[in-house]
Amino acid sequence: MAGDAEMQMSVAAVIRHAATVDDTADSMEAARGAAAYVQMGAEAYGQICAFLPRLIDPVADRAVTALGESATALREAAANLRAVAATTEAADAASARRLADSAGRLELPL
Numbered sequence: 001m002a003g004d005a006e007m008q009m010s011v012a013a014v015i016r017h018a019a020t021v022d023d024t025a026d027s028m029e030a031a032r033g034a035a036a037y038v039q040m041g042a043e044a045y046g047q048i049c050a051f052l053p054r055l056i057d058p059v060a061d062r063a064v065t066a067l068g069e070s071a072t073a074l075r076e077a078a079a080n081l082r083a084v085a086a087t088t089e090a091a092d093a094a095s096a097r098r099l100a101d102s103a104g105r106l107e108l109p110l
Contacts, residue, residue: 011085018081025074032067035060 039060042053 009088011089014081014085014088018078018085021074021078021081025071025078028067028071028074032064032071035067036064 039057040053042050045052
């Protein structure tokens with residue numbers, strides 16, 4: 001039933017996951033840089049396919065933008081994960097202090 005289960009979270013695991021998310025953001029940023037660098041000039045298509053850059057360039061530009069936005073969102077998610085870990089650690093430390101200071105006399109609710 002809802003509310004009956006205990007929640008446990010490894011702060012170290014959350015911090016490790018945040019580092020993995022940062023690594024993924026680095027990869028997205030590298031992909032964005034590569035996509036921006038590799039765009040071909042109009043002369044690469046020749047005379048017969050000269051119309052292609054007008055079709056391909058806007059899509060490529062949107063892809064570069066999307067990759068950059070994805071990297072930014074991943075970095076924000078990693079920062080939020082670190083904030084959750086820090087808040088959890090602080091709450092656990094405060095609860096431990098209250099228990100230690102209570103000397104067996106707990107005032108409920110905690």
